[in-house]
Amino acid sequence: MTEYIIRRFFMMIPVLLIVTGVLFMLREATPGDPASVAIGQETELNKAEYKATLDNLRAKYDLDKPLALQYGLWVGRAAIGDLGNSYRSNQPVREAISERLPVTLELGGLSLLLSWIIAVPAGVIAARNRNNVRDLGANFVGLLGLSVPNIWMAFILIYFFAVKLQWLPPSGWVRFSDDPLGNLRSVILPVITLGTSGAAVIMRLTRSSLLEVISQDYMRTARAKGLRERAILWRHGMRNALIPITTVVGLELGGLIGGAFIVEQIFSLPGMGKLAVDAIYARDYPIVQGVLLMSTVTYLLANFAVDISYGLLDPRIRYD
Amino acid sequence: MASPPAAVDDSGVALAGTRPRRAGVIGFLATFRRQRLGMAGAVMLSLTIIAAATAPWLAPYDPNKIDPLRVLESPGAQHWLGTDGLGRDVLSRILYGARVSLYAGVLVVSVSMIIGTTIGLVAGYAGGLIDALLMRAMDALLAFPGLVFALAVTAALGPSLTNAMIAIAVLSFPGAARVVRGATLSLRERDFITAERVLGASPPRILFRHILPNALAPIIVIGSLRLGGAILIETSLSFLGLGVQPPQASWGSMVNEGSRFLERAPWISMTSGGAIFLAVLGANLVGDAVRDTLDPRLRNA
Numbered sequence: 001m002t003e004y005i006i007r008r009f010f011m012m013i014p015v016l017l018i019v020t021g022v023l024f025m026l027r028e029a030t031p032g033d034p035a036s037v038a039i040g041q042e043t044e045l046n047k048a049e050y051k052a053t054l055d056n057l058r059a060k061y062d063l064d065k066p067l068a069l070q071y072g073l074w075v076g077r078a079a080i081g082d083l084g085n086s087y088r089s090n091q092p093v094r095e096a097i098s099e100r101l102p103v104t105l106e107l108g109g110l111s112l113l114l115s116w117i118i119a120v121p122a123g124v125i126a127a128r129n130r131n132n133v134r135d136l137g138a139n140f141v142g143l144l145g146l147s148v149p150n151i152w153m154a155f156i157l158i159y160f161f162a163v164k165l166q167w168l169p170p171s172g173w174v175r176f177s178d179d180p181l182g183n184l185r186s187v188i189l190p191v192i193t194l195g196t197s198g199a200a201v202i203m204r205l206t207r208s209s210l211l212e213v214i215s216q217d218y219m220r221t222a223r224a225k226g227l228r229e230r231a232i233l234w235r236h237g238m239r240n241a242l243i244p245i246t247t248v249v250g251l252e253l254g255g256l257i258g259g260a261f262i263v264e265q266i267f268s269l270p271g272m273g274k275l276a277v278d279a280i281y282a283r284d285y286p287i288v289q290g291v292l293l294m295s296t297v298t299y300l301l302a303n304f305a306v307d308i309s310y311g312l313l314d315p316r317i318r319y320d
Numbered sequence: 321m322a323s324p325p326a327a328v329d330d331s332g333v334a335l336a337g338t339r340p341r342r343a344g345v346i347g348f349l350a351t352f353r354r355q356r357l358g359m360a361g362a363v364m365l366s367l368t369i370i371a372a373a374t375a376p377w378l379a380p381y382d383p384n385k386i387d388p389l390r391v392l393e394s395p396g397a398q399h400w401l402g403t404d405g406l407g408r409d410v411l412s413r414i415l416y417g418a419r420v421s422l423y424a425g426v427l428v429v430s431v432s433m434i435i436g437t438t439i440g441l442v443a444g445y446a447g448g449l450i451d452a453l454l455m456r457a458m459d460a461l462l463a464f465p466g467l468v469f470a471l472a473v474t475a476a477l478g479p480s481l482t483n484a485m486i487a488i489a490v491l492s493f494p495g496a497a498r499v500v501r502g503a504t505l506s507l508r509e510r511d512f513i514t515a516e517r518v519l520g521a522s523p524p525r526i527l528f529r530h531i532l533p534n535a536l537a538p539i540i541v542i543g544s545l546r547l548g549g550a551i552l553i554e555t556s557l558s559f560l561g562l563g564v565q566p567p568q569a570s571w572g573s574m575v576n577e578g579s580r581f582l583e584r585a586p587w588i589s590m591t592s593g594g595a596i597f598l599a600v601l602g603a604n605l606v607g608d609a610v611r612d613t614l615d616p617r618l619r620n621a
Contacts, residue, residue, distance in 0.1 A: 014456055014460070015456070015459055015460045015463050018456075018457065018460035018461075019460055019463055019464065022460075022464075022472075023472060026472050026473065026475070026476035026477075027476065029476045029477060140357070143357075143601070143604055143605065143608070144601065146548075146604055147548060147597055147600040147601035147604050148597055149552055149555055149556070149575075149593060149596045149597060149600065150556070151555065151556065151559045151572065151575045151576075151593060151596075152575065152589075152590075152593025152594065152596060152597055155575065155578075155579055155582060155586075155589045155590070155593060156590070156593075158582060159582055159586050159589075159590070163582055163583050163586075170582075253465070254464075254465030254466055254468075255465070255466065255467075257465040257467075257468055258465050258466045258467025258468050258556075259467070261467060261468065261471060261560075262467070262556055262559065262560070265560060266579070276471065277471070277560055279475075280471065280474070280475040280562065281561075285475070288471075288472070288475050292468055292469075292471070292472050295465055295468050296463065296464055296465065296468065299463065299464075299465045300463055303463075
């Protein structure tokens with residue numbers, strides 16, 4: 001097991017190299033010199049001064065060095081937590097991200113929780129009532145959830161709960177430390193938007209993976225020895241059905257991160273997604289790069305954790 | 321002996337009572353037609369296609385014609401779905417928006433299927449180092465969380481529909497490559513391929529004339545399942561202003577423009593979002609039905 005964990009960990013390295021390479025190359029592909037972006041449009045400098053400032057900035061951001069060296073420096077610094085400074089505000093990227101991180105974590109965590117609360121019982125009901133009305137209903141609702149665009153769902157929720165009923169604020173963020181209740185109110189609609197879209201995928205998978213387990217011999221044995229239906233379902237059925245479901249939770253996290261970018265924008269939540277999207281408009285590439293690197297690494301680590309947890313869920317799985 | 325539990329084959333509703341399949345397009349259509357949800361999806365998707373194809377004739381107004389006297393008019397006899405913040409006809413813009421989403425979705429899926437299939441065929445057939453390198457590269461591309469990667473590409477290359485489409489295509493082809501590689505691996509060992517090789521057929525001939533036709537079913541399945549997702553990402557990017565640029569009408573940017581008038585004119589965001597939903601739901605239903613028809617074993621794909 002330990003050996004597997006180590007091997008699986010080292011397998012992430014080539015992937016990380018490609019991922020960082022792509023992110024780095026994307027900055028290279030950006031039209032225009034990052035240094036000139038940093039100077040901004042409004043400064044009025046004469047030609048010589050402009051040239052000098054540009055050269056200064058190019059040196060400061062390592063833009064005067066060969067490409068391979070630039071990449072090496074960037075990766076090396078990122079590895080020790082230095083993601084550079086914002087071109088616009090000169091704030092360290094790490095600081096900007098850690099300011100925004102709690103918002104995204106709260107949004108993502110609650111959404112993931114909500115989608116599990118909806119999806120697992122719905123999937124179990126669908127599987128146990130295979131092919132009857134309840135199964136068809138759950139299946140169809142799942143497909144609906146898969147097809148509803150986040151952007152549409154969000155505005156339907158805002159329209160009914162914020163504009164018409166005025167129960168909840170349409171957008172904005174209240175910090176938990178300032179006002180716990182206000183924080184909850186500001187996060188309800190975003191969490192419903194994001195949580196329901198994730199629920200659809202988990203529900204469909206719970207159904208199909210439980211269906212496969214239900215037909216196994218040990219389920220019949222469990223029933224034959226007179227176990228209560230609930231014990232059969234949860235202890236024998238769900239524990240085995242959980243394995244494929246965990247995989248998808250790892251992959252779902254990607255959808256969650258992407259969805260958070262959109263949802264934060266709609267509800268003006270000051271999270272990482274909003275930070276990145278605003279930075280894209282402002283062509284503030286260190287911020288964009290930093291956030292994308294962070295979310296990709298998180299995603300990689302989550303899937304690493306998922307792979308490891310297989311062994312805990314199912315001792316039969318051997319890693320050789 | 322008790323009869324085996326009913327759940328032995330996870331074929332679901334769609335396949336219940338399937339007769340032995342006839343080959344070819346006609347057989348496919350005959351099986352497909354029996355799937356009610358799939359047919360409903362086909363109707364929804366057809367509506368989108370008709371809207372896209374006939375927008376210039378169906379649209380009652382020029383989608384970009386600004387009318388300052390008729391700003392935010394509610395739906396009525398003159399403008400069936402009302403007007404937007406610049407007095408443009410919402411219905412006409414939705415019809416034209418269908419063109420963008422459908423064009424982006426279909427083109428992206430076709431291109432990524434072609435790239436993915438080629439990579440999968442080569443990797444599966446060549447094996448060894450080439451296979452390992454190609455598949456590790458695919459893994460790395462799959463390691464990007466979807467929309468995040470699309471954002472990175474549009475951030476770098478600048479916001480435009482073409483760049484958004486490139487991003488979505490790069491996201492889609494690694495999945496196809498994996499599936500095709502799997503199919504190729506098993507086909508490669510079959511006798512008729514060995515026979516071809518013995519007869520001296522060149523690798524490209526074996527790949528494209530013999531392996532590809534036999535691997536077509538999973539490719540079509542993956543492609544049709546991807547269409548809905550591709551449309552969703554396109555509309556999300558357009559919503560963020562990173563896809564289609566104004567004044568061109570697109571569903572995603574219409575939802576965004578309408579969000580500013582949610583109180584006074586909710587119909588702008590509601591109807592354009594509804595159009596996205598209908599098209600994506602249609603594509604997903606058709607995708608599911610195509611999978612059940614062609615290859616029930618891929619149910620969890």
